Amino acid sequence: MVGYLLSRLLYAFVVVLGVSVAVFFLIRIGGDPSALFLPPQATLEEIARFRTLMGFDRPLIVQYFDFVGHLLHGDFGRSLRYDQPAMQLVLERMPATLQLSGIALLLSLLFAVPLAILAAINRGSLLDRSGLVFSLIGQSFPTFWLAIMFILIFSEKLHWLPPSGRNGWQTMVMPSVTLAAYSTAIITRLLRSSMIEVLQSDYIRTARGKGVDDFGVVFRHALRNAAIPTLTVIGLQVGALLGGAVITEQIFAYPGVGRLAVESIANRDFTVIQAFVLLMAVLIVAINLAVDACYGLLDPRLRKRG
Amino acid sequence: MRRQFRAAIVGLVFSTATFAGLLSPTFAQDANTITIAQQVDALTMDPAKHSSLPTANILFQIYEALVTKNAAGDFVPDLAKEWSNPDSLTWRFKLRQGVKFQNGEAFNANAVKFTFDRALDPKFKAPYFSRISAIKSVNIVDDYTVDFKTAAPFPTMLSSLYEASFAAMIVPPKYIADNGPDILATKPIGTGPYKFVEWRKDDQIVLEANPDYWGGAPAIKKVIFRPIKEVRTRIAELQSGGADIAVDIPPEDVAGLQGGSTKVASIGSDMVYFFAFNTIEKGPLQNKLVRQALNYAIDVDAIRQAILGGMGTDVALTLPASSFGYDPAWKPYPYDPAKAKALLAEAGYPNGFTIPLTARSGRYLKDREIMEASIGYLADVGIKVEPNYLEPGVWATVSEAKGRKGIIFPGWSGLDPDLVWYPILYTGQYQSYYSNPELDKLLDAGRATLDANQRKGIYEKAAAILKEDAPQLPLVQPPLIYGLSARLIWQPRADSFIDLRHASLQK
Numbered sequence: 060m061v062g063y064l065l066s067r068l069l070y071a072f073v074v075v076l077g078v079s080v081a082v083f084f085l086i087r088i089g090g091d092p093s094a095l096f097l098p099p100q101a102t103l104e105e106i107a108r109f110r111t112l113m114g115f116d117r118p119l120i121v122q123y124f125d126f127v128g129h130l131l132h133g134d135f136g137r138s139l140r141y142d143q144p145a146m147q148l149v150l151e152r153m154p155a156t157l158q159l160s161g162i163a164l165l166l167s168l169l170f171a172v173p174l175a176i177l178a179a180i181n182r183g184s185l186l187d188r189s190g191l192v193f194s195l196i197g198q199s200f201p202t203f204w205l206a207i208m209f210i211l212i213f214s215e216k217l218h219w220l221p222p223s224g225r226n227g228w229q230t231m232v233m234p235s236v237t238l239a240a241y242s243t244a245i246i247t248r249l250l251r252s253s254m255i256e257v258l259q260s261d262y263i264r265t266a267r268g269k270g271v272d273d274f275g276v277v278f279r280h281a282l283r284n285a286a287i288p289t290l291t292v293i294g295l296q297v298g299a300l301l302g303g304a305v306i307t308e309q310i311f312a313y314p315g316v317g318r319l320a321v322e323s324i325a326n327r328d329f330t331v332i333q334a335f336v337l338l339m340a341v342l343i344v345a346i347n348l349a350v351d352a353c354y355g356l357l358d359p360r361l362r363k364r365g
Numbered sequence: 366m367r368r369q370f371r372a373a374i375v376g377l378v379f380s381t382a383t384f385a386g387l388l389s390p391t392f393a394q395d396a397n398t399i400t401i402a403q404q405v406d407a408l409t410m411d412p413a414k415h416s417s418l419p420t421a422n423i424l425f426q427i428y429e430a431l432v433t434k435n436a437a438g439d440f441v442p443d444l445a446k447e448w449s450n451p452d453s454l455t456w457r458f459k460l461r462q463g464v465k466f467q468n469g470e471a472f473n474a475n476a477v478k479f480t481f482d483r484a485l486d487p488k489f490k491a492p493y494f495s496r497i498s499a500i501k502s503v504n505i506v507d508d509y510t511v512d513f514k515t516a517a518p519f520p521t522m523l524s525s526l527y528e529a530s531f532a533a534m535i536v537p538p539k540y541i542a543d544n545g546p547d548i549l550a551t552k553p554i555g556t557g558p559y560k561f562v563e564w565r566k567d568d569q570i571v572l573e574a575n576p577d578y579w580g581g582a583p584a585i586k587k588v589i590f591r592p593i594k595e596v597r598t599r600i601a602e603l604q605s606g607g608a609d610i611a612v613d614i615p616p617e618d619v620a621g622l623q624g625g626s627t628k629v630a631s632i633g634s635d636m637v638y639f640f641a642f643n644t645i646e647k648g649p650l651q652n653k654l655v656r657q658a659l660n661y662a663i664d665v666d667a668i669r670q671a672i673l674g675g676m677g678t679d680v681a682l683t684l685p686a687s688s689f690g691y692d693p694a695w696k697p698y699p700y701d702p703a704k705a706k707a708l709l710a711e712a713g714y715p716n717g718f719t720i721p722l723t724a725r726s727g728r729y730l731k732d733r734e735i736m737e738a739s740i741g742y743l744a745d746v747g748i749k750v751e752p753n754y755l756e757p758g759v760w761a762t763v764s765e766a767k768g769r770k771g772i773i774f775p776g777w778s779g780l781d782p783d784l785v786w787y788p789i790l791y792t793g794q795y796q797s798y799y800s801n802p803e804l805d806k807l808l809d810a811g812r813a814t815l816d817a818n819q820r821k822g823i824y825e826k827a828a829a830i831l832k833e834d835a836p837q838l839p840l841v842q843p844p845l846i847y848g849l850s851a852r853l854i855w856q857p858r859a860d861s862f863i864d865l866r867h868a869s870l871q872k
Contacts, residue, residue, distance in 0.1 A: 090761070090762035094761035094762065097416065097494075097495065098496065099796075100496070100784065101494075101495040102495065109492075112487065140416075142411070142414045143409070151566055152566060152567060207595075207597050210597060214602075215601050218605055221605065222602050223601075224568060224591065224607075226568075309595060310597075310598055314565065315567075318567055318592075319567065322405060
């Protein structure tokens with residue numbers, strides 16, 4: 060197990076390094092932010108002067124080593140637009156995004172797991188079929204559409220919930236439900252089909268044969284086995300939630316890191332994009348590592364293999 | 366087993382319903398507080414360290430400049446009481462006395478000099494440097510008199526010293542000396558009507574009325590700025606009582622917001638939409654007759670009616686109608702497709718031609734729709750336009766390399782011909798795709814004197830050339846549209862600054 064995790068860790072390091080190279084060069088393909096940042100009235104000389112001041116006129120490879128050098132000292136550089144340390148800007152907004160994604164994930168699991176189990180053991184029933192339709196809808200409605208519908212109904216018409224911001228639990232409801240919709244749907248569908256598969260297997264029949272009750276069969280035997288493929292998807296969903304938060308945050312004016320990322324990309328605020336992408340890469344790699352570790356907990360065979 | 370699960374589901378549904386019942390309308394409006402929804406948050410609280418209008422709008426409540434604008438768009442005294450030109454290279458300002466910064470520090474000539482010395486220092490890297498770069502030095506004459514020295518006559522000095530020239534907002538020297546150069550970024554202190562209270566990044570900025578404001582304490586006691594990018598959400602906030610001013614409302618939503626708890630305020634902006642023709646590159650646009658034909662081919666007024674809901678202002682030339690030197694007697698080219706076809710035939714293009722369009726899309730109100738409608742009109746006279754909509758970053762890169770092809774949609778703002786025509790029409794300016802020595806002479810003359818009457822005469826001549834030679838196709842001065850709560854008494858300004866000094870709430 061330890062060896063297995065170590066190899067995963069090394070792999071994770073290579074991934075993050077690769078991401079750093081990719082993000083650095085990709086965002087610079089279109090040119091630097093000087094002309095975009097200065098007012099339209101600025102002359103060519105002023106743009107050139109600013110470019111030199113900021114060091115954007117140096118060869119890319121020199122800038123890259125400069126970036127990596129600072130990175131090794133934990134320095135992600137200063138944001139051009141905010142004139143503040145880039146990582147600080149990202150970290151300031153991170154708790155809001157983690158809270159939103161966390162609640163959304165919790166909501167998805169809260170709805171998806173019971174729904175999937177119910178559907179699987181009542182296969183073919185009205186509940187099962189309506190659950191399928193429901194999850195298909197959840198999966199196919201685009202986030203922005205769902206978000207705007209929620210605002211129209213619950214804020215403009217019913218006046219139940221405030222449309223935007225992050226000010227008390229009322230402002231968390233619509234963004235987290237919007238964000239949870241897709242994950243709920245996909246986890247429900249997946250867990251349902253693995254449950255059905257597992258419930259038909261020999262050892263379940265054996266368990267029933269030796270007199271294990273319904274509850275024991277479903278939770279102790281079936282769910283644990285059906286959970287393994289689902290766990291993979293949940294791990295992936297965490298990444299999707301963090302990514303999906305970009306649109307959700309934009310529409311609900313939620314002060315998370317996604318909005319910062321969008322604005323920074325539109326304005327070529329390189330240091331902020333780098334800090335954001337690298338932090339996300341580390342986060343997602345860490346989650347995948349955690350999922351790998353969880354496999355071991357759920358399946359003893361994987362533990363021994365390491 | 367099944368029963369247990371059903372009970373669980375029923376419980377879940379029930380608790381959701383209870384939860385919904387708990388929701389109470391939480392939108393009670395505070396009688397002394399207003400909330401303003403702009404598209405984006407402030408970048409910093411240091412006025413000289415950014416290049417963003419929404420940021421400037423927030424800082425305009427906290428800091429002040431030497432001059433400001435009234436509702437009619439005229440320059441009026443702010444921290445300066447009066448100004449004069451002892452010679453053509455000097456602008457002398459007499460400062461208001463007895464003004465204090467919000468920390469008690471006195472405002473005087475030293476604060477003015479410090480403000481500009483700070484922002485003009487190359488090491489400071491002020492993004493709006495170009496707006497003040499004509500100022501060579503700021504000299505203290507006495508405690509309440511300063512001289513701004515320029516290398517050449519600088520007729521548009523006042524434009525460089527009011528709030529739209531971001532680095533011209535006066536900052537407190539002693540406060541910065543005591544607390545370090547970065548202090549303003551997070552703890553702003555100015556002389557303005559509102560004091561900074563709190564900044565929750567990307568969520569809200571809270572300001573409270575400055576009771577000691579020299580112009581009298583403002584009527585509205587608390588102002589909250591919130592960044593809401595999505596227009597539907599801004600409208601929802603407005604309709605549910607969560608906002609009192611919502612910026613950038615689309616024309617199609619105006620009717621729905623008039624009446625009930627909301628209303629709409631609109632004003633022509635200080636910007637012009639126009640097509641610029643690349644006359645540097647070989648091609649049909651080098652022919653004056655073709656350029657005139659294009660001007661005849663588009664029914665600008667119909668576009669304004671259909672796409673901007675009749676709001677905005679038609680302009681005769683590429684200059685806002687509210688600009689210095691704009692003569693209401695100027696007439697735009699009328700819509701006359703037959704004449705356009707005749708001119709095209711005369712120019713040797715009886716069957717028209719194909720030409721690229723270089724533009725950005727979604728940057729300004731309805732820009733894409735206006736361009737597409739124009740493309741339709743041009744197709745009617747045989748000109749096939751191939752649009753190339755660029756992402757803003759790419760547009761900037763292409764522009765720097767002088768790579769805008771064919772017909773160009775730049776959009777430009779400025780209320781003086783020198784701020785508009787010089788950068789986009791003078792030979793060799795990097796955003797100019799036109800060259801005419803005769804016009805150059807006039808544009809040089811217009812910036813070489815401070816005499817307003819003389820300048821008007823010069824630009825009158827320049828206007829005649831621009832009309833006849835048609836290097837551009839003026840479209841419209843788009844409107845600024847604000848959604849307001851019915852209780853707010855407030856006037857918008859053409860330069861899109863949100864001036865709350867004269868705003869109040871209905872009792």
